[in-house]
Amino acid sequence: MLRRMEEWNVDRIKQIERRIDKIKQDLATVGDMRPGSLSIQTRSWGGEYGQLSYTHQGKGRTEYVPKDKHKTVKKQLANYAKFRQLTQEWVNLGIELCKLKLRPEDKK
Helix, strand or coil: CHHHHHHHHHHHHHHHHHHHHHHHHHHCCCCCCCCCEEEEEECCCCCEEEEEEEEECCEEEEEEECHHHHHHHHHHHHHHHHHHHHHHHHHHHHHHHHHHHHHHHHCC
């Protein structure tokens, strides 16, 4: 039973390490990114414009985004969301990996 648990730990460690390697590869391809959200605002006299809202270094900011740049900014926002998702997964896996690597030492 103990041997089976040790084998499972070794398999899980290898699985986590492979996934972390894949996350690193994916992060290298993320591209331009920025946090925030893009909303369309309507002027009182008519017409619309894009407004980018975000917080950086504890400070809230807004920026005007020309209509011809909406697609680019949306891609940057999607890249940031992907970055956040990948790094959060990496942290979660890293915690699990550290716990698994410490487990055999605890039983000695």
